[in-house]
Amino acid sequence: MQKILINCIIYGVLWFMENFSIVLAVCRSALQNPTDALKRHVERLVKALEKQGSADQASALAKLLSGADQGGKIVPSRVVLSRQALVGEVMPLSILPPVDKETGASLATVLLPSNLKAIEPPILNESLQAAINSLTDEWVHLDRLKEAGIKPPLNCLIFGAPGTGKTKLAHVVASNLDLPLVTARLDGLISSFLGTTARNIATLFEFANRYRCILLLDEFDAVAKIRDDPHEVGEIKRVVNTLLQCLDERSSTGFTIAITNHEQLLDSAIWRRFDARIFVPKPDAISRQRIVDKYLEALNVNSVERSFLAWLTEGHSGAEIETLSNALKRHYVMRGDTEFSLIEALRLNVHLSADHVNSARRKLFLSDHEALARVLIEDTDFNFKQNELAQFFHRDPSIISRWLKRSKTA
Template sequence: MENFATVLAICRTAMRSPNPTLIRNIGKLCDALAKQGHGDQAESLSLVLATKKATDSLAPTRVVLAAASVERMTRSVQAPVDKESGAPLASVVFPGEGEKGLEPILDAPLSKAIEALVAEWQSAAMLIKAGIRPPLNLLLYGAPGTGKTALAKVIAEQMELPLVTARLDGLISSFLGTTARNIANLFEFANRYDCILLLDEFDAVAKVRDDPHELGEIKRVVNTLLQCLDDRRERGFTIAITNHEHLLDAAIWRRFDSRVEIPRPGAQSRVRMVARFLSGVPVEEVDIDFLAWLTDGRSGAEIETLCNSIKRYLVMNGTGRKSLLDALRVNALLSADHSDSPRQAIFADDSEKLARRLSSDEEIRFTQESLARLFNTTQSTISRWTRK
């Protein structure tokens, strides 16, 4: 049908305040399109009706956070499945069931902002009762391995709510229209229970709608997603995560009240990370500071990988003063990942240059005494090196 996109937009807007005649007429249009062989268009329209029906069946009230209509999730609850493949659309982790010690280390201002957001979420029911609508959705974005998924898990723990994580393998189907239907089913499931819905790797389903290779399917998926996000906005908590925020559809981006970038860690966070990842290994403070200095620009996951490799080396070769630098040199040879980083290059250069660079660092303070321990030499040698 010509101008179908416009018709669909009108139907969607009209369905925000539906009445029986409207629903009957959209149903008729749907049947007519299907009969004329416009299966795709019929399905898009039926999704508009289906999402509304799901909403109605759940709603005695819009303020559902504190309402009896939202069920408490029990362990016997089954996540919905893809009708064709039977693959689950989500996995559920209950509070207390996740891995321990996951709390990501974030730079101080960011950590405070997240704390404030969680406090708001914890008081959401009270705020809603007082007529204030707190933002219930959060978009986390940033480089890979910066702790976004770990943060979502910690938020769910702090909220003491089950975490319903969308499973892309179940959600995305090669059958036309099925991905959109799966998304609607997933949201319907999440809306029924008191839980946090986590949409990790969100760009896989929320990308810009003008990709010429997607043959209309992504449009259908994103349109459904927009509708589902709108419906859920005041119903329950949603966290979406992406490494590719520039790929997100602009309308999806705007749907999120809180959009938080999780950046690569600053110097003080790196010091805390190295201390955590090397706990149990007898290293000195200056070693931790040095590793934090060296890992400028790396993600938490990369720092963890480096620390694990150092741990292995130290366990196998002893923890003498020389060993840490040796361990780092071996790691540099075994992993080409950061060979082009300027700090790695200084490290690979001679000790004198490195000592000079460290002694003038503005973020992490290295005293002559600590440098003497790091390089296993005397303070007067360090003093000579750094005077040059």
């Protein structure tokens, strides 16, 4: 009897979590005309959800209570509006992703909204950030577009150099929309058996289409290559054809984000399937300054040194700047606050992390500080001053002045 009771409780809890959208709708309707007793019961439910770690569900109910306390008008949140406009089931918390039938390898990983909250957004330039915000706003107000008879842009291709924050950007979009993120796993999708890769892609899309979620296809070029590539066999044609069919079927039902570092490898028909195509460039001067400020916030590094780092890392991705910042932090910890020298740390890092990119700025930094000072003073992006260069090079201002005068007479 006790075992039966425990099983009933477990199934009851699972049913509640899987059908929380129904519970939320019932509470919203009841709280249109709230009574004190009703509000107390909802408060108890909020506390119970918080206690069991269901922060998202607790927050949703708490917002309903807040609206009831402000006059009984329950206004759906922006995210609730979008989710109501999407087809499919609410994804259960205990969901298991699909697997390859032959090997049992997982075809995807699933991140629920609660697992996406801690992800920090990448630092982008202002115009690109504005474009991303505009697209996200359309996705948030999906119901408004559908009511106006406008086809919403439910799929997006993000491309650019490695380390520019493309994958992180997809995670942030999923977090902002409060939707689960289903990320394709290439090691599970791609198979050496004839026809299996195409079947796995179809299985993955079937899974994603069943639920309200964002499907993320990272390293997209691995399954979306040009079909007339002479180096590819006939199997890639079957894979791309299956992918095209799946994208067409999903284009009106669910969000899809594809990411690639090699956009030139994509089949032309694939490009046409994406309503939004976003190029994420390497960070400009302003973005590099913000990235450096973010990662070196805890270090005793002055504003001139931070500006120099932003100048030095021209052509670097955000991930590369983060790697450099971590190296400087290690040097800082090993030397201590009083012995730390940014110039010394940078010199060591140049030798310890050879760059495949032939950077003229790195060479100049290593070889000739006088020539470097002349280049810095003429840079219009950062507008270094003579007194700032004296502070950076640890030289008397008169020496900096002589360096600059020699450049004018040379």
